[in-house]
Amino acid sequence: MAARLSEPRTGSTRVLSLLDDGRTDAPPGILDEGAKREIRRATLTAVCVPGYQVPFGSREMPVARGWGSGGLQVTLGVVGSGDVLKVIDQGDDGGVNATNLRRMISSTMGCAATTDTREATVVQTRHRVPEEALGAEQIVVYQVPVPEPLRGVEKSVAECARMHAEQDYSAMWVSLYEDLVRNGVITKSTGYPVLVGGRYVMATSPVPRWDVPRLHMSEHLNLYGAGREKRIYAIPPHTAVEPLTFDDVPFEVEHIPDGTCAYCGSDDTFLVEASGGQYVCSDSDWCGRAADGDVDRAAHRERVPLAWLPDPRRRVAATARDTAEAPRPAAGVRPTAAADGPEWALRVDGIGKVHGPGGAAAVPGTGPEHATAISPATGAVVAAWDVSFDVAPGEALGLIGESGSGKSTVLRCVIGDETATAGSVRLSGVDGGRTDVLALDPSARRGLRVDTMAVVYQDPAAGLDLNVTAGGNIAERLTAAGWRGYHAIRRRVAELLDRVEVPLSRMDDAVGTFSGGMRQRVQIAKALATEPPVLLLDEPTTGLDASVAAGVLDLLRGLLIERNVAAVVVSHDFAVIEALTERSVVMQLGRVIESGLTDQLFRDPHHPYTQRLVAAARR
Amino acid sequence: MPTPQPDRPGAVLTVRELRKTFTLHTIDGRTVVSLDGVDLDVAAGEHVAVAGPSGAGKSSLLRCIHRSYLPDSGSVLLHTPDGPVELTALPDRALARLRGREIGYVSQFLTPPPRTGPLDVVAAAARRRGLAPAEARDAAAESLHRLGLDEALWDVDCGVLSGGERQRINLAAGTVRPPRLLLLDEPVSALDPRNRERALQLIASLTDQGVAVVAVFHDLDAMRQLATRVVQMTDARIVAEGPARDILGAVA
Numbered sequence: 001m002a003a004r005l006s007e008p009r010t011g012s013t014r015v016l017s018l019l020d021d022g023r024t025d026a027p028p029g030i031l032d033e034g035a036k037r038e039i040r041r042a043t044l045t046a047v048c049v050p051g052y053q054v055p056f057g058s059r060e061m062p063v064a065r066g067w068g069s070g071g072l073q074v075t076l077g078v079v080g081s082g083d084v085l086k087v088i089d090q091g092d093d094g095g096v097n098a099t100n101l102r103r104m105i106s107s108t109m110g111c112a113a114t115t116d117t118r119e120a121t122v123v124q125t126r127h128r129v130p131e132e133a134l135g136a137e138q139i140v141v142y143q144v145p146v147p148e149p150l151r152g153v154e155k156s157v158a159e160c161a162r163m164h165a166e167q168d169y170s171a172m173w174v175s176l177y178e179d180l181v182r183n184g185v186i187t188k189s190t191g192y193p194v195l196v197g198g199r200y201v202m203a204t205s206p207v208p209r210w211d212v213p214r215l216h217m218s219e220h221l222n223l224y225g226a227g228r229e230k231r232i233y234a235i236p237p238h239t240a241v242e243p244l245t246f247d248d249v250p251f252e253v254e255h256i257p258d259g260t261c262a263y264c265g266s267d268d269t270f271l272v273e274a275s276g277g278q279y280v281c282s283d284s285d286w287c288g289r290a291a292d293g294d295v296d297r298a299a300h301r302e303r304v305p306l307a308w309l310p311d312p313r314r315r316v317a318a319t320a321r322d323t324a325e326a327p328r329p330a331a332g333v334r335p336t337a338a339a340d341g342p343e344w345a346l347r348v349d350g351i352g353k354v355h356g357p358g359g360a361a362a363v364p365g366t367g368p369e370h371a372t373a374i375s376p377a378t379g380a381v382v383a384a385w386d387v388s389f390d391v392a393p394g395e396a397l398g399l400i401g402e403s404g405s406g407k408s409t410v411l412r413c414v415i416g417d418e419t420a421t422a423g424s425v426r427l428s429g430v431d432g433g434r435t436d437v438l439a440l441d442p443s444a445r446r447g448l449r450v451d452t453m454a455v456v457y458q459d460p461a462a463g464l465d466l467n468v469t470a471g472g473n474i475a476e477r478l479t480a481a482g483w484r485g486y487h488a489i490r491r492r493v494a495e496l497l498d499r500v501e502v503p504l505s506r507m508d509d510a511v512g513t514f515s516g517g518m519r520q521r522v523q524i525a526k527a528l529a530t531e532p533p534v535l536l537l538d539e540p541t542t543g544l545d546a547s548v549a550a551g552v553l554d555l556l557r558g559l560l561i562e563r564n565v566a567a568v569v570v571s572h573d574f575a576v577i578e579a580l581t582e583r584s585v586v587m588q589l590g591r592v593i594e595s596g597l598t599d600q601l602f603r604d605p606h607h608p609y610t611q612r613l614v615a616a617a618r619r
Numbered sequence: 620m621p622t623p624q625p626d627r628p629g630a631v632l633t634v635r636e637l638r639k640t641f642t643l644h645t646i647d648g649r650t651v652v653s654l655d656g657v658d659l660d661v662a663a664g665e666h667v668a669v670a671g672p673s674g675a676g677k678s679s680l681l682r683c684i685h686r687s688y689l690p691d692s693g694s695v696l697l698h699t700p701d702g703p704v705e706l707t708a709l710p711d712r713a714l715a716r717l718r719g720r721e722i723g724y725v726s727q728f729l730t731p732p733p734r735t736g737p738l739d740v741v742a743a744a745a746r747r748r749g750l751a752p753a754e755a756r757d758a759a760a761e762s763l764h765r766l767g768l769d770e771a772l773w774d775v776d777c778g779v780l781s782g783g784e785r786q787r788i789n790l791a792a793g794t795v796r797p798p799r800l801l802l803l804d805e806p807v808s809a810l811d812p813r814n815r816e817r818a819l820q821l822i823a824s825l826t827d828q829g830v831a832v833v834a835v836f837h838d839l840d841a842m843r844q845l846a847t848r849v850v851q852m853t854d855a856r857i858v859a860e861g862p863a864r865d866i867l868g869a870v871a
Binding site: 343392395550553554557582583596597603604606607608611615 | 641642643644645682686687688689711712714715732733734735743
């Protein structure tokens with residue numbers, strides 16, 4: 001039995017009383033009551049929204065940020081004089097950090113301290129969940145170095161917040177996919193991402209994968225504190241915690257084959273390497289008591305994650321062949337053109353975009369008849385105004401005009417990259433075309449880009465992550481659409497790359513190593529991955545040299561013929577428009593000046609501007 | 620001037636008072652009158668040849684019917700099983716679909732999609748007329764055989780083929796799965812005598828099948844051989860109309 005440590009309460013108090021300039025009535029402590037309230041408020045919110053990172057007003061602590069200042073604050077917020085505290089660092093109660101923290105907290109808070117997990121009511125830890133069983137009376141406080149599970153895939157804090165809010169975790173899935181492609185297994189060890197309560201993806205922070213199953217439906221309360229990032233999050237008791245992994249890729253814990261603890265002989269604890277090629281338990285309390293015979297080994301064996309030991313037969317390299325017919329997610333219900341539905345798939349009415357002050361009031365005095373797009377009244381640039389068109393399934397519409405005529409602006413307003421000043425956009429796949437999608441909230445609009453309306457940008461870097469493999473880029477769209485089978489994703493990616501004539505041998509190469517034409521093909525494959533009914537192409541071949549552009553053009557023409565998509569093609573190049581579209585809209589200075597069948601516009605252009613464009617194309 | 624007979628049985632095309640003027644904005648805005656009030660009636664199984672000197676408006680007439688030129692005024696009615704359709708007022712999308720199904724247009728020069736082989740070009744046309752992919756390829760193959768295009772060329776990029784070969788591909792695409800109305804603009808101008816004869820036989824057989832044909836030929840023999848009626852155009856107007864031997868005889 002480990003003895004309860006009784007330590008004098010002199011050290012810190014003495015320092016504090018010096019700082020207090022002689023005041024002896026001040027209660028000992030590191031945090032004032034206001035700071036504790038702030039922490040408790042955040043902690044309660046965190047418990048109410050499992051896995052969600054709650055911001056809080058983090059204080060300066062007598063440890064460096066990133067070294068446990070968050071866990072320390074949470075502990076100080078929840079611990080009372082009746083509590084019994086245990087502190088673990090690297091699985092060890094006796095390390096310098098653990099000992100100092102334990103002494104400091106118990107001396108300033110007036111609580112008891114212990115190294116025995118069974119006696120502790122609050123366990124502050126870094127790196128481990130104790131091997132001992134934990135119960136409803138116990139709180140485990142984790143010192144979190146990196147609270148954001150998406151940090152590795154997204155640098156922007158605001159973007160991470162958006163991804164959590166919209167439960168948009170496809171970037172996370174792509175990183176798991178990439179890991180599997182490169183290594184055949186998921187190599188991420190500590191901080192393994194889990195889905196908490198079916199809602200938030202959370203970093204399990206410093207614990208190994210070995211401890212992750214312990215968090216699922218636990219009896220105890222888990223609190224996570226990150227001082228540097230000023231975040232507190234929680235896994236309350238009886239909450240589902242699922243490690244993220246593909247349906248056909250089993251989650252694995254760390255395992256040292258035939259490893260046993262050199263000290264206590266356990267073969268079912270989390271082992272770490274000691275000197276001389278030997279292994280020891282990464283839990284000094286458990287190990288010491290196991291050596292003394294003071295543990296329930298049978299009950300422990302029920303807790304340990306033996307079901308998740310690595311099994312080479314279930315890894316992706318071995319299962320690639322078995323699962324030839326693995327199921328795919330059911331294709332989204334695609335409303336076929338109902339008899340009473342609209343004949344168009346996309347309808348744009350009166351789209352306008354004004355950059356600068358004035359809004360619609362800036363429009364008078366601009367346009368082709370005034371030979372300027374700059375408002376004489378406000379100086380605003382009227383990039384597009386009163387642009388309307390619709391496109392039916394199986395039809396391609398061209399949007400043609402010189403650079404600066406506003407065609408790309410219109411496309412960006414339709415897809416949602418820019419906010420339109422005026423007008424409406426309807427999709428037959430959304431509420432039968434009755435809803436103006438411009439009025440939807442940003443998250444719903446972003447959702448449309450997953451499987452309803454895809455865009456191919458002129459610059460492949462705008463639509464692809466160049467550091468990610470060709471397969472991973474396409475997997476991003478598929479996982480966003482709900483695909484969770486690794487092999488199903490691989491097969492779908494192979495199909496798509498084959499269709500766009502990218503050699504399958506390049507499937508697992510980063511797109512950044514591809515030529516411009518190949519990148520554009522990958523971008524097209526990604527756009528087609530979920531078979532969206534509407535496809536927007538913004539200068540798809542501009543920037544490619546002539547022979548490569550011709551290849552991409554042929555590909556697009558073939559795809560538009562074979563799939564029943566409604567396509568909008570933006571180009572300044574009449575040859576591209578002629579090769580791809582049946583109908584076209586001609587834009588000049590932000591306005592539509594002529595529209596009609598593409599062959600008619602080409603052979604019998606009416607507007608002087610169109611005649612000039614056609615004459616230029618013929619040269 | 621022909622007498623309008625819009626209600627005669629078998630009417631396929633009724634053109635009335637068709638006018639087309641070009642305004643050339645890139646050249647000092649001058650105007651060129653191409654059609655100055657043209658009337659034309661074509662029935663199923665009729666082959667109307669449009670004769671006249673260069674610049675008389677023959678090709679403009681075909682293109683205004685097809686609406687690759689947009690007429691200024693006048694009426695172009697296509698009689699379909701669903702009733703007459705006014706082509707000049709038809710919305711673009713509906714016209715694009717109707718063209719695919721009902722109207723074949725064979726121009727003097729083939730402008731196929733770049734880097735596409737003859738079989739694909741013709742099969743695509745057959746698909747627009749409503750055939751399933753496999754049937755369309757069969758129909759395309761038959762059509763190319765009939766026009767004597769060497770099978771070795773069927774998957775070669777059209778752009779590298781000779782003028783005569785391209786013209787036959789063009790004719791095959793215009794006539795595969797025969798449309799209701801066939802517009803031919805110098806369809807055999809680049810063919811050698813043997814292939815020309817094959818092409819003319821094909822066109823004649825279409826007329827026998829009930830296709831309404833409006834054609835422009837420079838060569839009088841072809842007109843004499845094929846036309847059931849000839850209209851003579853001069854200066855953007857139809858100046859005479861009648862059986863081939865009457866009109867062509869008068870011209871010659």
